[in-house]
Structure formats: structure tokens, C-alpha cells
Amino acid sequence: MWMDNDFLQGEMQKVEEQLKKALKTRNKSVQQELTKLQQSGGKRLRPVLTILGGTFGEYSSKEVTALAVAIEIIHMATLIHDDIIDDTKLRRGSETMHTALGNGIAVYTGDFLFSRAFMQIADFAETNLMKDISKGIAYICDGEIDQNEQRYSKSTTFKQYLKRIGGKTAVLFALSLASGAHKAGCNRKMSSKLGVIGKDIGMAFQIIDDILDFTSKECSIGKPAFNDVIQGVYTLPVIYALESKYKKETEQALDMITEDGGKSLREVLEKTDAIDKSRKIAMKYIEKARKKTMELPDAIGKELILNIIDQQISRKF
Amino acid sequence: MWMDNDFLQGEMQKVEEQLKKALKTRNKSVQQELTKLQQSGGKRLRPVLTILGGTFGEYSSKEVTALAVAIEIIHMATLIHDDIIDDTKLRRGSETMHTALGNGIAVYTGDFLFSRAFMQIADFAETNLMKDISKGIAYICDGEIDQNEQRYSKSTTFKQYLKRIGGKTAVLFALSLASGAHKAGCNRKMSSKLGVIGKDIGMAFQIIDDILDFTSKECSIGKPAFNDVIQGVYTLPVIYALESKYKKETEQALDMITEDGGKSLREVLEKTDAIDKSRKIAMKYIEKARKKTMELPDAIGKELILNIIDQQISRKF
Numbered sequence: 162m163w164m165d166n167d168f169l170q171g172e173m174q175k176v177e178e179q180l181k182k183a184l185k186t187r188n189k190s191v192q193q194e195l196t197k198l199q200q201s202g203g204k205r206l207r208p209v210l211t212i213l214g215g216t217f218g219e220y221s222s223k224e225v226t227a228l229a230v231a232i233e234i235i236h237m238a239t240l241i242h243d244d245i246i247d248d249t250k251l252r253r254g255s256e257t258m259h260t261a262l263g264n265g266i267a268v269y270t271g272d273f274l275f276s277r278a279f280m281q282i283a284d285f286a287e288t289n290l291m292k293d294i295s296k297g298i299a300y301i302c303d304g305e306i307d308q309n310e311q312r313y314s315k316s317t318t319f320k321q322y323l324k325r326i327g328g329k330t331a332v333l334f335a336l337s338l339a340s341g342a343h344k345a346g347c348n349r350k351m352s353s354k355l356g357v358i359g360k361d362i363g364m365a366f367q368i369i370d371d372i373l374d375f376t377s378k379e380c381s382i383g384k385p386a387f388n389d390v391i392q393g394v395y396t397l398p399v400i401y402a403l404e405s406k407y408k409k410e411t412e413q414a415l416d417m418i419t420e421d422g423g424k425s426l427r428e429v430l431e432k433t434d435a436i437d438k439s440r441k442i443a444m445k446y447i448e449k450a451r452k453k454t455m456e457l458p459d460a461i462g463k464e465l466i467l468n469i470i471d472q473q474i475s476r477k478f
Numbered sequence: 479m480w481m482d483n484d485f486l487q488g489e490m491q492k493v494e495e496q497l498k499k500a501l502k503t504r505n506k507s508v509q510q511e512l513t514k515l516q517q518s519g520g521k522r523l524r525p526v527l528t529i530l531g532g533t534f535g536e537y538s539s540k541e542v543t544a545l546a547v548a549i550e551i552i553h554m555a556t557l558i559h560d561d562i563i564d565d566t567k568l569r570r571g572s573e574t575m576h577t578a579l580g581n582g583i584a585v586y587t588g589d590f591l592f593s594r595a596f597m598q599i600a601d602f603a604e605t606n607l608m609k610d611i612s613k614g615i616a617y618i619c620d621g622e623i624d625q626n627e628q629r630y631s632k633s634t635t636f637k638q639y640l641k642r643i644g645g646k647t648a649v650l651f652a653l654s655l656a657s658g659a660h661k662a663g664c665n666r667k668m669s670s671k672l673g674v675i676g677k678d679i680g681m682a683f684q685i686i687d688d689i690l691d692f693t694s695k696e697c698s699i700g701k702p703a704f705n706d707v708i709q710g711v712y713t714l715p716v717i718y719a720l721e722s723k724y725k726k727e728t729e730q731a732l733d734m735i736t737e738d739g740g741k742s743l744r745e746v747l748e749k750t751d752a753i754d755k756s757r758k759i760a761m762k763y764i765e766k767a768r769k770k771t772m773e774l775p776d777a778i779g780k781e782l783i784l785n786i787i788d789q790q791i792s793r794k795f
Contacts, residue, residue: 188623242589246582265563265626268585269619272559275592276615283608291600291608298593302586306505309582 163468172212179230194258201253207337208233213462214341214355224285228344231281232337238274241267247392297336304328313393326367334363361450365473368443371396387423401435480785489529496547508587511575518570524654525550530779531658531672545661548598549654555591558584564709614653621645630710643684651680678767682790685760688713704740718752
């Protein structure tokens, strides 16, 4: 498995150490929450991809890990802000920041993390990379704004869904691989190739994440099942069900989600094969990412990226 | 008056034009709100100070106005986030963004603006300036986090208050003057001198702003009077009253603010001379800023900065 690779483990240890330093703040309760957020871990896929992207060029540990840290901080900032908006109470099994400290502090802590990420990037990056990353964040916000506008909308289309997850998730995956490569001196062509692979991995990742909201138990995913639907975020399985001949039934199931605990929705998703159909779309992205990765030149990162791609298929949390 | 100066008017017109471009976004309702926010104007003190800072070096219109735009965008982003936290319904007489579009979209629009500001800065700034600005935003967030933690606390001290407004307001004023100077090639010493002046102007500005919350009518300040107190943000006049022998009375007045519409609080503030005492502190900062500005070399900015400083004293909104 990719996480057992010695090189990657060594680099990720550096990332964790630098992350700890970068998350230092003088406010005690904020500090406590940030430490908790770091320790609760998560998969760290984005910094891992940044490092792997770097292996396709002249890998410089200091520069690539610093960039990986900045990208993980951006991710953390968006997590904190997302949790406020979605009012997610639990993440990775522990209380979210706005639940613990209130919305106000959570909004500012997210802002604080964005500024920290930029400080970190300004420490070593040229302005071009800066621009790419800023543009990436703007896209992420666009995706989140879309998601917010489409909330509780039963007419969200497949296309709108793809665009939305493209912004809110895939952009940062793309940025991770591409910026790692760029920092290691890869040319524009190679960096964008890796960016496209990152985007496809991100798309697959988010679709599978969305599926898990229907199929997982709270204990494994670290947040309540059906959380998205309850928050009015209708993801691919729901969109498929709404597009089927069971449209009316799906609409009713959505409206009674809190009353019946998702029983009707589970039934209609089964009838419409919506989960399987969604999984197929995720598989398409996985195949695309796989194919393009196979075409890459040899590098430590190549096998590991393939491994990450394959692992998405069997992901349970 | 400083706003009648031809040079400044010309530069500020460029700022407005660039601001309009920088605030473009594909989401229609967000676009509408951003346009409204730009058109509602405000004093634009921060970009004005950036431009004036630039006149102490070799002024380059293109570079300094682009920086001024970035700083105003950062200010707008913090305004949007502040209004969410304080649940301010009106700003400059019109509905705030989260009131119009909901908290979710307002959080992301703030984030979007931060990323836009960084894109703008990355377009022309060197990484050092980038770092200073990122650090500035981190301080602003620190100030806001403090304010949130001190909310409804009747034991907030004078020192805590100064630190808090130093972060939430004065830092960006300092950054405006200093970065403008820096961008125009002033040396570190001159830039920091201007930064200190900016900080003092910012301190005076915020104290006066806080006083106006008690003395203004809704129609002139564009938001309801006593808004701070209602939101649990206890500013200098309240802190003075709480430190006086009328402590108990002040505490009671704070607790009944919504019931009696601020009648008791107004009485206790009068008895304790709290508004006048606060005004004296503002005057101290104004004197300091004045004195240091007088020591500056001749430049278009010198007289205009003095004029801005003096204007603070008589500010009614």
C-alpha cells in the first residue's frame, strides 16, 4: 500500500512536523482545536499527491514538503468553513470546530489558516505558483457557492453536480499534483498532465465520498449517515433517482428524511440502482486517471499514484 | 479636503475601475451583492492610504493602484465575514450580504475575495510583500478571534481592547500606508515609519467608530445604534463605565439593553463621562499620528495624510 512506502512515510513525517509549526497560534482554545484537527489525521491525500507530483522532477524535499503543508492548510481552512455552512457536528469522529467554539471563531480560524497558507507559500514560491493557487481557491469557493445555491433543489442536473464537485474537490487534487511537479521543475506540459490526473482522482474521490454518505455507518465515516441529504446537498445517487421514473417517490423520500431516518430514500435508491450507477461514474474517472498515469515516465510517484487510484474503489471511509 | 485633491481623485477612479473588474464572478446573485457592496462606497480610506504611502517614493500608478485594489478587497472580505459573525443587518444603509443571501454564500464569498486579493497581489508583488500582507491578515483574524472570545465579557480590560482593535483595524491601516511606500521603492525605515502612522490612524479611527455606535442615529451611520453592545461587543466607552464606581449599574444597563433600548446605558455613560474619556484616547492617537506625519519629508501625501488625520476628529459616520 502507498502509505507503507518508506520515502513517502519519511516525507509525510516532515509534513506533519511542519504542519504542527504552521498551525501555532496564540489563542489557547483555537490552538487546542487546531491540534485536534491535525491529530484526527484524515488521509492527507492532498499533501501526498503534492509530494508524488514532485517525484516527476528534481525532487527537493524542503520546497515540496513546504508546499504540501500549505495545500493541507488550505484544505483544513475549507473543511472548517464547510462544516459551518453544512452544520456538520462530527468530522473524523470528533466534534467540529464551530460546534466546539461557535461559528464566529470558526469563520476567523478558517481565514487565519488561509493567511497562514499564503505566508507559507510566499516563503519559497514564485508568484506564478501563488497565482495558480489563489485561482484554485477561487474555484473552490465557486464550487461551494454553487452547492449552497443548489441546496434543497430537486432539479439539480448531472452536469451541475459534476461542475460543483469539480470546483469543491477536484481542483485542489489537481493543484496538489500539478504544483508539486511544478515546484520540482517539471515543464508546463508535465505539470498539467499531472493536474488532469489529479482532477480525475478528485472527481472519483468525491463521488465515492458522496456514495459513502448513503452506505456507511456513522462509526466508520465519522459523521452521521445521510448528512448530505439532511443538509439539502443532493449528490449523484439522489440526482439519478430524481431523474428516474421514481421521481415523485424520491421527492417524497427526500422530504421525509428526518422523519423516517432515510428508510424511504434507501428503498428508492435501491429500486433505481442509483448507487451502482453513481459508482460506475466514479469508475470512469478512475479508469481515466489510471490510463493517464500509466503513460507517465517512470518515477517513485508513478506506482504510488496508481496505488492511490486503485484504493479509491474499495474505500469504506 | 483630501477627497477633493485632483491627483488622489484620478488615482481613486482607477482603483474603482480595477475593483469592478476584480469583483467579477460568474454567480449572478453574488455578483449583484458585490456590485452593491462596491457601489455603497464607504470611505475607501485603506486604498487612499496605500496611494498616499506610494507618494513618498517613486510613485508608479499601475503598481500602487493594483495594490490598493487588493487591500480594499481584503477589507471587503473581512467586512462580509464580520457581518456574519456580528449578525449586522445593515451596512452603509443597505442589507448586508449574509442577510440577503444567507450565511453560507457569505462565508464563501469572503473566501473568494481573499483569493482574488492574492491573485491580484501575485500579479505584480514580490513574495516579501505577499508575506507581509498574509501576516497582516493573520493579525486581523487574531483580533477578530479575540473580539469573539471577549463577547459579553464584562471584565474586558483597556489593554485587551487596544490589542483587539489593533488587530482587527489598525493592522490593515498600517499595511496600507507601509505597502504603498514599499511598492514605490521606499526603504524599510520609511515604510515602517509610515506603517506606524497608519497604525495610529487606524486606532483613532476604530475608537471613534466605536464611539459613534453610541452617539449616532441609524440614518447617518447606516447601521442601528448600540449594535455593538447588542452583539456583546463591549468597546471603550463601556469598558470605562465598567471600570468606574458605577460598575454595577453599567452591568445592569448592559443586560437590559434590548428591553430599554439603551436608555439606562446612555445614562450611565453620561454619568461616568465614558464617551469623553474615550474621545481623549482617540485624540492621543491622532496627536501621535500628526506628530509623526509632520516629520515626514515633503510629498503630495504629506498634507493629505494630515488632512485625513484631522478629519477623524469631526467624523460623524
